[in-house]
Amino acid sequence: MPGEYHFTHKHVLGLADFSVADINLVLQTAESFKEISTRSIKKVPTLRGKTVINLFFEPSTRTRLSFEVAAKRMSADTFNISSSSSSTTKGETLIDTARNLTAMKPDCIIIRHSRSGSARLLADNIDASVINAGDGTHEHPSQGLLDLMTVKEAKGKIAGLKIAIIGDIAHSRVAHSNIIGFSKMGAQVVVGGPATLIPPGIEEMGATVSRNVIDAVDGADVVMALRIQQERQQDPLFPSLREYAGFYGVSPKVVDAAAPDAIIMHPGPINRGVELDPRVADGSRSVILEQVTNGVAVRMALIYLIMGGN
């Protein structure tokens, strides 16, 4: 890359906005921060006096906690606003909420929302930095980055790997960020699942499509299963969880088709026995808990970088 590289993003709305250099910097920064979580005193003063608000319009325990832990380990003051207590139930619009929050001078807002594009809408109407912690079925960039970090740790590289993502690609913001992130970093991404869960034009995001799970995972270095959201059952996407598990669940037999040293990932929470066989989830190749650990490090890196650390 010509000239000196600088991380210039004010917001983290999606990996579509990130360059390879941006992703590399986040991963390097996260790797250096990971050690903090292993100390007996897990706190550094880096972001003392900064205000981070978790604005969660969808129920989430894991992601919200991960961001909160990340901010607190860097000594930022954190506040949580969840949908049950937010003003939106009183008819306040997202833009009103944004303007009110702006008046309180936060430095960073972390937003999770059920509507695609809501993180951008917030970013367009607020002075603070915005991190998208999942917007509808659009993107979940911090999850994509922690998955990249986990693969890089396990495999020593990302370029040239085959990543198989199995399941509900259509409604998964995790899948979207991962397809964008892994293909940007030079991996080959193959998605597999029933045709009802493969959205049109997913190839344009960088994935190749395989209708058959065994074909999708054939020789893969990484097998990632996605959560089936049971509430989607009202839209006739597949006949039953039973049939889904049988044809599209990641079972030991499916894993056998992957490379001998393939790792197993899942963004959580897992529907055990549906998209992921418990023997696989808890098996020796599973890096699911490592993903959670890396989530804190990646989120520390993101908060740090957008607040001007570089």
Added chain:
Amino acid sequence: MTASTDVILLRGGRVIDPVNGVDGVCDLLLADGRIKAVAPSGTIADLPAETKVYELAGKLVCPGFIDMHVHLREPGEEYKETIETGSRAAAAGGFTAVACMPNTKPVNDNLAVTSLILAKAALAGLARVYPVGAISKTSQGESLAEFGEMRQAGVVAVTDDGLPVNNSQLMRRALEYAGSHGLLVISHAEEMALSRNGVMNDGALATRLGLRGIPGAAEEIMVYRDLALAGYTKRPIHIAHVSTRESVSLIRRAKEKGIRVTAETAPHYFTLTEEAVDNYNTRAKMNPPLRTADDVAAICAGLHDGTLDAIATDHAPHSELEKEVEFDLAANGIIGLETAVPLALALVRQGKIDIGRLVELMSVNPAHILGVVGGSLAEGGVADVTVIDPEKKFVFKEEDIHSKSKNSPFLGSQLQGKAVLTIMGGRVTYGDGI
């Protein structure tokens, strides 16, 4: 509408009157709300002293444009538009008449609402306003609204626009019963099981944005159903806001088979593609959604070859309250009255249609389809005239909009061609620097 005693001479413009085979420089004399004379320029003599003369060299003089698909929001949502502000926007956009859809609050499914609309329109006096009644009571799709009484009160057509008539038997009966009252049925073609919760065209862009798509098939299935019902009942049907290639081709084949179908499209469907909604631009959110370049090409071909009969704007005012929100939650629709003329003229400049065809699409055919006055500059006819400066360039700016709402994806766009003088019933309803 009160007859005016003004005498107006429109001198030296290029008169385009396809019905009467006129395309040339002529003078037009208007008096008592009627067209008194059309003659070679300079030949009309003995003008009364009070004659107001407009020098129109270089301008296009057309029969008044008729927008057969607008939403005026009154009664019920006067914060978005009123019959008066909508009529003013119509006049400013070069329209002398509009047909307003029944999805007001309450729905125009009865003579009381129809009468209110007509009374307010007469009070405003800026455009002929033709109310369109609902097909079903409160547009719920369950039982027929009172077509007979609404017809007596003044509706020109019926539709549940904004919603499809899901029940095919009800649609069949609507076609049959409308025939008994001389009413046209307008179809909002949408298969809701396919479109439900969708917010934009289905495809790669929807996938990238994480937005739920509406496949073209949602429109085409219903277009086909309504063509089949029109053929079966031998009744005319008008298909509103056609947006896809396959809809155009279904209508083309139906016409070849002798089915009595007419159809309209809107300027946005021949101007924009789904790319306009990128970055979650709610100002380009509408139903049916903006489609692909391939669909745009087919719409243009349909306008040229006669498959599509009319350009109608589907003028759909919404306030910032409905548009400055998450894309999923934003209301569908854009205002269109004040951008239709330049957008249609762009097709003429691109060679996709000629100017005579444009006048057919925006005046002659809407008049015939709705069975209303206008569409012609014949002597003795109503003095509804639209004068266009085809060269005038302007940036479409919020402060210049006459509509109460500003929800347009064309804000900030450089446009060319503009109505500069609008005359309805012999009275000037809009004049811009003339």
